[in-house]
Amino acid sequence: MLGTGILRGMVETAKNFAGSYHDPERLTTVEYPEQRIAPKENARQFPFLVHDTEDPMKGLRCVACQICEKECPPQCIYIVKSKDKRADYKGQMQLYPVTFDIDLSVCMSCQICVEVCPFESIKMDTEFELSNTDRFGGLLVNKHQLAKSNEHYRKIHPTEAAVSDAALAVEVAKAQAKAKADVEAKAKAAAEAKAKAEAAAAAGPVGAVAPAPAPKPSSPAAATAAAPAA
Amino acid sequence: MSTDTEAPVDGTQFMTFHDLAYDAGKTDFQRKAQPVGQGREGELLEVAMGPQHPSTHGVFRMDVVLDGETVVKLKPVFGYLHRNHEKIAENTSYLGSMPYTDRLDYFCSLTNNWAYALSVEKLAGLQVPERAEYIRLITAELTRVLNHTCLAGFLLQDMGALGTPLMYAFREREKILDLIESLTGARMMCNYMRFGGCRCDLPAGWLDAAKKVVAEYPKFLDEFETLLSGNEILMARTQGVGKLSAELAVNAGITGPMLRASGVDYDLRKVDNYGIYSRYPFRVPLGDHGDVYDRYMIRMLEMRESLKILEPALKDIPEGPVVDPKAKLRGFRPKPGEAYGRIETPKGELGFYLISDGSPNPYRYRVRPPSLINLTILEDMCLGQTIADAVITLGSVDIVLGEVDR
Amino acid sequence: MTPLSGYLLVSALLFCIGLAGALTRRNAIMVLLGIELMLNAANLNFIAFWRFSENPETMTGLTFALFSIAIAAAEAAVGLALIITIYRHFRTANVDKVEDMKG
Amino acid sequence: MPLETLEQILARAGAAVPGAQLSVVKNDSPCAQHSLLVDVGHAYAVAQFLRDDPQLRLDYCSNVTGVDFLDAELSEKVKVKKVVDGVEKEVEEVKKTKRAGYLEAVYHLYSMSLKHGPVILRQRTPGRADPVKVTSLTPLWRSCEFQEREVFDLYGVLFDGHPDLRRILMWDGFKDYPMRKDYVEPNDYEYEPTPHDEVLAKAKAHQAAEVKA
């Protein structure tokens, strides 16, 4: 019968009309500035630099290795290395970024910088209200604006942060053990060198050069993969 | 090829694909120059529909010549969104192209990711762990449902249904987007798959949430079909409009639901058996008329089939790693060679053709965009129809300009 | 009150404007427009004479005007259809140029 | 039905199309998708054979693309047997050959009716200098229409017999071929960050220069 399809459709819309008043499934609108949905834990918006100490600039984990700068697909990261070195969280002497800028207008929030960073130093923020009235200056975010504490990271990505902290703790423990071993080895080597001065060349300066921290494969991918296990 | 015909359709015996009697050599598939009424030029109206026209799905233009309301010539024009994705990719590392693939077909970034990852895996010979395969399958099918839902909404919007179906579609889409966001961190630009697996594991509770969404989805589909599938106006508008014959569809390289609406059984999930699709029995719906209504209905049916895959897959998913431990994130250099990998995205066959010369960047990176190739026969489908038909025919092709223009 | 002659004069004026148009314009549609105007002028005469007649109850003028309106509508439809056909054939609606009526 | 090996196809196609120069291009990647190189003159006939042969029925041309190979010096490590100090030894020697650059059009063919594939067909131009012509396969597969146009647009490969060879993605007035490996990007776009009037001034100057040229 002609018209039944139309009538059925009208019944359907009437149901939805009524449903929008009492059924929360049917009225999914969130009135944004007043109401907000909590961001998802995995959400990623814009990178930030993690720092550990009170003073953001001193505690930046970033060692200006420029891996993220190279890997960034739209190349929105700009890093200038420092001339001098300073001790990082495990007490190792490292470079640090003099300039660390990210162009917000170019960044596409892909998280590749986070994945490739071997130092757990750049992470994604969940802050999404990033608009700015200054079109040119305001969209270039410098390291002072980028630096956020590890507490902040723990707050927004608790699961990930736990894995990251654990990994860092392992690193620190390793570094300490290694330093200890180095000291012992040095002492030993010195003793040996004293004992066998002629054969010093063959023994070699075992711990003379501090081994660079091996690039850790534990990207957040692996980190979260290990999360349930941990 | 076994086709179980559930019921005779309109009493017409439709040609199965073997009966095409291969006269492709005799049949001329080239577009005929339309005889535009001679000396009637003054009565013809040349209209440029787009790129700011409200119905052309992004920055797309159709140069249409109209005789009254009838289309006598139609030239698709695009490239407004051209950013030379392929050149960018050739200057970026293999991994760096992954977020760019999100932006091809921004409705289905996960399937785009998969197609690219699959091609690179073919090129470099990487294995994908079991759990990752399951995640890939689940996310791809969710993407398919997402895309088809939106497309049905957009198509009806083009038909003048003033946003109601679109809003219902978006309401449901939101549920899937929420799932995708909690998994990948982004709603549309997921950047989730990696060569040899996926970027991260499922967050806690994700599977239950996904099961809930999948279980509730058929209710929405029923509602949607009550609202519109039986609507007389919709049927009158779409049936017999924008017809595409199976022979022309094959010859023109049409893929995806559009091809199947023309009655050709060719679904890469069945043909190539990539991923773990062979483990799940699902059916491929086929249309008999190749018109807009068939394309719409095939998508509705495909959604139901996708849900049939999703339901057991969400139960069967095993524990394990999600990424091949041998796969390198940085310094990834496949051996010289080339590979063409393709998967069935919601829009059709998305292929990536990669040539490696051993360097960290691909030497040649080519995207085979289904949207672009499905546009080839737009003029053939629209000639002789009215301008309103041209609009819905374009809508039923399902194009995304990010993919057409790259 | 306006005397009958007022209406008659307006009617005569309209008729002559229509006549001038029909005689001078080159385009066939304009000629048809002129003729329509003349018909309307005649209608005005009918109505005016009916209103000023001795016994308006017979409604002769009114009925005549109604018939005239109907005829004019038919005439316009057929005339314009003819003009369009001529235009399609000769690519012009100019009466001077349409000389060869053999088709 | 499994697909024949590429060598078998080559043999049959060679028999069916006399005079065609066919060869197999090896692919070293794990997926081993080898391809069939055909000369430009016989490409159409070979492609028609591939499409219409009842065992192949490659009725579906999935992908068409261009590849640009610059003039290059290939260095190949060749193991040469040499008599060194009276003992025959295998020594690796770097053999350098000059290779003239060329452009390729690559076609990935599948069969929808028999569900097999891919068979990859390549056409190679003799050089990269101007008339770089290959044969258009659009008369055989409509799906090539836009893709060949795209190859023409981005690589400048001319397709003989294409019904509508126009630019497709770049605008009509565009001169160069952006996907070629030696393409140099003009620095006439993306002025960011600049205040707006500066952009306009630059655009104006650019336009004036273009009008002159």
Added chain:
Amino acid sequence: MTLPFAIIAGLTVGSAIAAMSLRNMVHCALSLVLTFAGLAGLYLQLNAEFVGFTQILVYVGAVSILIVFAILLTRSTEPKDEPATVTPWVGISVAVAAFLTMALAVLASPIGKRLAAPASEVSVKTLGQKLMTDYVLPLEVMALLLTAAMLGAVIIAMKDKEGSR
């Protein structure tokens, strides 16, 4: 002569002159519509409400639409610089002569001075009854004519189109 009559008559005549003299044919048609509306106003003044509204319904609603459609369908090939009229002076002088003759006749006639009798209510019902009784034959003929005209117009306009397809 009353003020409303003067205004309506002036409007009618003015728009008629515009309709016959403007260059742009669509403007001509639109002016002609104004003339038709003015005539309807005159009918209303003459207490012929029914005819007046029929005039609007038929002329403004239908005939003028036909005319503008015809103008749009036959536009575009006319050369722009060609004069819109042929031998204007002959035609205009003929028209002026005709007007003078008629005007003299009207002014000379004694009937012209007649004033209208007090308006009597014109019942549409009576008009209908008249049409169905006294004028039934003309009415039937008219119906036939209208049908024939409609069919004729459709056939004339269709034939060429099908030929060219």
Added chain:
Amino acid sequence: MAELFAKLDALPVTLKHLLMGLLPGATPEWLVSVVSAVLTITPILAVFPLMFALTTVIERKGLGRIQNRIGPNRVGIPLTDIRLWGFGQFIADGIKSLIKEDVVPRAADKVVHFLAPIALLIPVLLTYSVLPFGKNMVPLDLPQTGLLFFFAVGASTELSVFMAGWSSRNKYSLLGAMRAIAQMVSYEIPLILSSLTVVMMAGTLSLTSIVEHQAGTHFGFLHNWHLFTPWGFVGFCLFLTAAAAEANRTPFDLPEAESEIIAGYFTEYSGFKFAIFFLAEYLGLFAMCGLGITLFLGGWLPPVNIAPFTWVPSWCWFLGKLSALIVLFIWLRGTLPRLRTDQLMGFAWKFLLPMTLINLVVAALWHMSGGAVHIGIRWVVGFAMLAIPYWLLGRGFEASVGKRVYRFAN
């Protein structure tokens, strides 16, 4: 009690008389009539545009709810937190369209482009002059030609649409104007034919008399609305369909189909001129609904002749019925896709026209059998005579399109 309500009913009329009484006795006659006209017109010009303004908000809110959205709910009283459920929106919209730049295309025919919205609004407003809004409340009672006036004036809107489309020198505008004219001309015929049944039954063209003709009662309480007869019900449905097409409402909104021809004939209009088009379109719809109410829904009569219903002032009944019809149109707009041009024409000529003609015949039979045949038999026969052609015509439609069954490949 009842007297109080009767006074309330006559309130507008009394008010007018009161105001007229304030005029000094020596006022010349023409001034009296001018004042009277102004006093009559002012409420119409106040009520219906206000209703339009409210309708725009209600439509957006209603469509929003149908689409599971909230709809406009922010604009209220400025500088306060009072939101008034978004009903300040129309004021904001009005101010916006007033102060917006009026863009006229360079190639446009400036004069015609300027005149078109005015030429559209005036006839639409004129149609209100013959509608009886309440008891003794009709601005211009044309006892002989009321309905004809409505249709005659309504028909002249086509020309304004053409003027708008042609003068914009935009191809979409022209296409939209062509569509609109073709549609209006085609649907005018079923519209007039379906109202003709009522004219036939009431024996008059006067809208006031038509309302009074429906004043009798069935079974002692049910008013004799034309809707409560088979021909009246079908006639009302046909009338409403044709009215939707005349007013360019979904599913007949082709002249402004945004997905095909952008905004149709008013593509090139902006600012206040656009607002006038918008206003005229809605006022046209209200007028059509008002006519439908007058012809079929008993005008200002309540549905039943029982005390609390009869107390409600007659003009409230009219406005209430009008609102109900507007809600119906909003509901339809939220549900249906739109037709195609040829289907639209086919629907008018192949479906509506035969149905209206059959309806005329049924109405004539109903009229002639009045009193002679039992009402039950008349009902059944009349209903059957309308239902069978409807079913047959529907079959004709379903033969060409219908639901399909799909096959699956494993």
